Amino acid sequence: MSGETPVDAPLLSVDDVAVSLGGVRVLDGVNASADSGTFVGLVGPNGAGKTTLLRTLNAALTPDRGTVRIDGADVSGLSAKEVGRLVATVPQDTSLSFDFSVRQTVEMGRTPYLSRFGGMRPRDQETVERAMARTTVEQFADRSITEISGGERQRVLLARALAQDTPLLLLDEPTASLDINHQVRTLELVRDLVDDGKTVVAAIHDLNLAAHYCDDLLLLGEGRILASGAPESVLTEATLERAFGANAVVSRHPVTGSVYVTALPDRPTGGDAEGRIHVVGGGGSAARYLYLLSAAGYEVSVGALNEGDSDTETARQLGLDAVTVDPFAPVDPATRETVRERIERADVTLVADVEVGEGNLANLEAVRAADEVVLVETRPFAERNYAGETATRIYEGIRSRATVATPDEVVGAVTDAVARVRSRSPSGPAR
Ligand SMILES: Nc1ncnc2c1ncn2[C@@H]1O[C@H](COP(=O)(O)OP(=O)(O)OP(=O)(O)O)[C@@H](O)[C@H]1O
Incomplete structure (x- = not known):
């Protein structure tokens, strides 16, 4: 069968x-199918x-x-030994009742290669040693498999699967019982x-983790199969809603750049706070406040932001009024006027600890029109100012009359600021 397989056929193909x-x-x-040298993540609800x-x-x-074909062969027509040379599996349930040592357990991976009466050959021993080294289980090679932790056992079973030396490796929840360090180390391996x-x-x-490490x-x-392909095409808000019934925001992780899913408890509704808040943010700096303020009940606008910015995506998810400009485009004078109008209409303007450059300096300038300002400061402005002296001057001007808040204090500070505005203008924010 495999002799008939074209060279570029996928290593694994699953047909109907x-x-x-x-x-x-x-x-x-x-x-489904998987080419040689690809990492496919299988995701989906319980x-x-x-x-x-x-x-x-x-x-x-x-x-x-x-049919399921591996390397061209229909697995239903193969002996257990033949299957064992093509595919190795690390199961989800790693509890083992037999009392073998770690080394003996890893040696079991060589079973598909041994003749009925022959023992382990030097070549088999080398493969076993290599598998134990790669999974760092040598230090407890002589302990009983029943006397190591669940996470250690998971690594031993991965070593056994590596000793099997197959082109296809199947892992069922490979990181389920691992601490955060071993999760990353296992997936790096x-x-x-x-x-x-x-x-x-x-x-x-x-x-x-799936989005970061898997090719598909x-x-x-x-x-x-509800969706398949590159992580960014599979993990969309629509597919997550459909598969998990989850209200999630999909953005890019600020450090790794991978697609990043944040599950939100519920669409924010129910809060009874009254008032309009305009938020100045960008690059994800405002996402948390957009969520919290709309959950509290405020009418929230945000901007100006670039289209494609993760704060823009969050605002859309939450159904907020986002003032945007094209991707990578600076805030133009007309948009700056729109931002200024939103700020004048708002009771309170919240300035997140956004990075300020020439492109979005106009947002800071527009904050001068604000009545009450809450400023989030987690690090000095100098560390995130790319727009020079002018920006420093504008920022200091805003800061001198703002309430400076930590991220945890934002909703409280905004609520107090709204109350101040309302007490100055008993008829409310009808400006
Ligand atoms: N032996 C069985 N007899 C009947 N139904 C079963 C059996 N094993 C599993 N199922 C059912 O088949 C469905 C799929 O189970 P499966 O274990 O493949 O799901 P899963 O995606 O791996 O779930 P999880 O994320 O919870 O591990 C479930 O509804 C399960 O209850």
């Missing part, structure tokens, strides 16, 4: 697979069918319909394996 468990259809019409799909890929389950040519399919609950994602929901 349907699987039932206990008489219930758990997977239906699943199509019960979506991720484990079932992994167990179908390694032939532990036989589909009702459809998986990434290295992939860069060396291995193909990995991993069920991963943490969407942000497969989003499963109710046994079907």
Whole structure:
């Protein structure tokens, strides 16, 4: 079979697979493929069918319909030993009842290569040692598998899977019982394996880890593929809503640049605060305040922001009034007037600790028109001022009459400032 496979055929291909468990259809019409040297993340809510799909890929389950091919071979026609040379699996449940040592457990990975009466050959021993070194389990090689922690056991099972030396590696929640350091180390190791040519399919609950490390994602929901492709095309607010029923904001992580999902508790409604707040932010500096202020009940406007800025995306998600300019374009005079008009209409203007450059200096200038200003300061303005002396002068002018707040104090400071405005003008903010 594999002799007929074209050179550029995917290493793994899943064609119209349907699987039932206990008489219930758990997977239906699943199509997927993975090229050699790619890391595919399987994401989706609890019960979506991720484990079932992994167990179908390694032939532990036989589909009702459809085929799974690895390296061109239909796995349903292969012996267990043949399958064991093509695909290795680290299961979700790492509890092992037998009392083997760590080394013996890793050695089990060589089973598909051993003849019935022959023992481990030097080549097998070398592979085992290499697998233990890569997963840093050598230091407890002689301990019993029942006497190490859950996270350590997970690394031992990864070592066993590496010892199996297969082109395809399946991981079911590889980071589930790992501390934050070992989560990253494990995924870095998986990434290295992939860069060396291995193909990995991993069920991963943490969407942000999945987005950062995987080349492609497969989003499963109710046994079907809801979306597949690059993380940024799969993790959209619409697909997250559909698959998880979650109200989430998708942005870029400020440090890694990867797609970043933040689940919000609920669409902000219900707060009974009254008043208009204009927010000056950008680059994600305002997102938290936009959410908190609209949750409190305020009518919030924001800007000027660039289209595509993560604060713009958050504002859209929350249904707020965002004044925007084109991506990378500076705030032009007409937009500056719009911002000024929003600020004059607002009871309070909140200035987030945004970085200020020539492009958005006009926003600061417009804040001069504000009645009450709350200024968030987590670091000195000098560290985020790229617009020189003029900006410093404008900022100092604003600061001298603003309430300076820490991020946690913002909603309280805004509420106090609204109360001050209202007490000065009993008829409310009808300006
Ligand atoms: N042996 C079984 N008999 C009947 N139904 C089963 C069986 N095993 C799993 N299921 C059902 O199949 C569906 C898919 O389960 P699966 O474990 O594949 O989901 P999953 O996406 O891996 O979930 P999780 O994220 O919670 O691990 C679930 O509804 C589950 O209840």
